[in-house]
Amino acid sequence: MFTFRDVLRPSYDVVIIGAGGHGLAAAYYLARDHGITNVAVLEKGYIGGGNTGRNTTIIRSNYLTPEGVKFYDESVRLWQDLGEDFDLNLFYSTRGHYTLAHTDAAMRTMRWRAEVNKHFGVRSEAVDAAFVARGIPSIDMSCGGHAPILGALFHEPGAIARHDAVAWGYGRGADRRGVEIHQQTEVTGIRVTGGKVVGVDTNRGHIAAPKVLCAVAGYTPRLLDMVGLKTPIYIHPLQAMVSEPVKPWLDPIIVSGSLHVYVSQTARGELVMGASLDPYELHQSRSTLDFVEGLSAHMLDMFPFLSEVKVNRQWAGLSDMTPDFAPIMGVTPVEGFYLDAGWGTWGFKATPVCGKTMSQTVATGRNHPLIEGFTMDRFARYQLTGEKGAASVGH
Amino acid sequence: MEFAYGGEVRVSPDPDTCSDAQWSAYVFNRSGSPGLKYEWWCHTASGYWFIALRDTANDVVLRTLPAAAAREGLPPVTGSGAAMGSAAAEGATLGGVP
Numbered sequence: 060m061f062t063f064r065d066v067l068r069p070s071y072d073v074v075i076i077g078a079g080g081h082g083l084a085a086a087y088y089l090a091r092d093h094g095i096t097n098v099a100v101l102e103k104g105y106i107g108g109g110n111t112g113r114n115t116t117i118i119r120s121n122y123l124t125p126e127g128v129k130f131y132d133e134s135v136r137l138w139q140d141l142g143e144d145f146d147l148n149l150f151y152s153t154r155g156h157y158t159l160a161h162t163d164a165a166m167r168t169m170r171w172r173a174e175v176n177k178h179f180g181v182r183s184e185a186v187d188a189a190f191v192a193r194g195i196p197s198i199d200m201s202c203g204g205h206a207p208i209l210g211a212l213f214h215e216p217g218a219i220a221r222h223d224a225v226a227w228g229y230g231r232g233a234d235r236r237g238v239e240i241h242q243q244t245e246v247t248g249i250r251v252t253g254g255k256v257v258g259v260d261t262n263r264g265h266i267a268a269p270k271v272l273c274a275v276a277g278y279t280p281r282l283l284d285m286v287g288l289k290t291p292i293y294i295h296p297l298q299a300m301v302s303e304p305v306k307p308w309l310d311p312i313i314v315s316g317s318l319h320v321y322v323s324q325t326a327r328g329e330l331v332m333g334a335s336l337d338p339y340e341l342h343q344s345r346s347t348l349d350f351v352e353g354l355s356a357h358m359l360d361m362f363p364f365l366s367e368v369k370v371n372r373q374w375a376g377l378s379d380m381t382p383d384f385a386p387i388m389g390v391t392p393v394e395g396f397y398l399d400a401g402w403g404t405w406g407f408k409a410t411p412v413c414g415k416t417m418s419q420t421v422a423t424g425r426n427h428p429l430i431e432g433f434t435m436d437r438f439a440r441y442q443l444t445g446e447k448g449a450a451s452v453g454h
Numbered sequence: 455m456e457f458a459y460g461g462e463v464r465v466s467p468d469p470d471t472c473s474d475a476q477w478s479a480y481v482f483n484r485s486g487s488p489g490l491k492y493e494w495w496c497h498t499a500s501g502y503w504f505i506a507l508r509d510t511a512n513d514v515v516l517r518t519l520p521a522a523a524a525r526e527g528l529p530p531v532t533g534s535g536a537a538m539g540s541a542a543a544e545g546a547t548l549g550g551v552p
Contacts, residue, residue: 280486
């Protein structure tokens, strides 16, 4: 699927650090839309082995801030013909997405999000309990008697996709256009001279490059240390788990902020489930029994008939969190060093639009208009882009 | 959770004399890379807040100090948990306790 690259050349026009969905998408659009193909994508592990392959694959645009809604809406638009673009089946499946509200306060947030969404042409509606009961006939509307469902935010375009294929599709598309993808190639240093990026050091030698894009999720702070930049990014693990395959019974995607659950059923019948962040900083992708117990208990509140279903696997990824739950993207104070980070627990859905906007930002040296609310300098201006209310689960 | 995490121990600049940039850096920026960090932890059953020196790369606690140590000045942190060898091996895990 990819050209094997055994020679690292001494220089490239652009070096992209991280061959996850975001890095490969940027490489793909740099080559396809901007004709920049003298590009190396460096990956210390393997393609899509980080958070691209660890998320719960949910795609939605029902955010809270105008900046967020516009950005994610463009992403959902890009998702639609991506499979055709790649000539690869992404198993993109539009399911409808319910964010359940168990309290009056949650209903108020759902109405708020619905109004912002509709203002920007995104199909979201605040719906009542009867609508939820019709849409999810198998759910216990009382949630075990202690968290009755009052209503929901229903987001019709909500979808899931096969996450590995997204990385492979972007990677193959970039590869075919001449971009070099170097796996098992770890960046050990970034050289900056006179405030400008001049190249990167790797475990396979030095590469000169006037432009470097950093798209490494949970490893972002370590890369930023190499160029001497400070950001609010902090790292917590995020765990997820998947059940054994069962008959198809759950069509929509269900999220409950109060019960800390998001769940969907894949095309092969597995339930993919996630919850909130682990509660303290850790740079390890270890799994805990606490997590499985807590999440299973909340799953059973909603769907008690699952009590005999087995959990097949659990795993974790390192989330690069920000204080306002919005990403940190674009140009940085180091000339030629571009950042696509702060993707915390919400990055998969944004893969196409990140590739699109970051490729333009790298090609022109100026932030794409869609990412202006996400720039690094917003913190010094105290102009945060408060997206916490649109996070899947309470944090 | 027997223990609750309260974030890294950070020293505030003097708000009357520091620049706007220093203040926003203090408010928002974090030391995101893994390493030995002094952190606030609370023993939830007793409500006792204390400081733990923890290696965030491998979740090993190397020592604990009373909260007053934040005012009196914390001993400097050098090296990594791995480099401290036997000290790390003797450490216990706070976060791993359910």
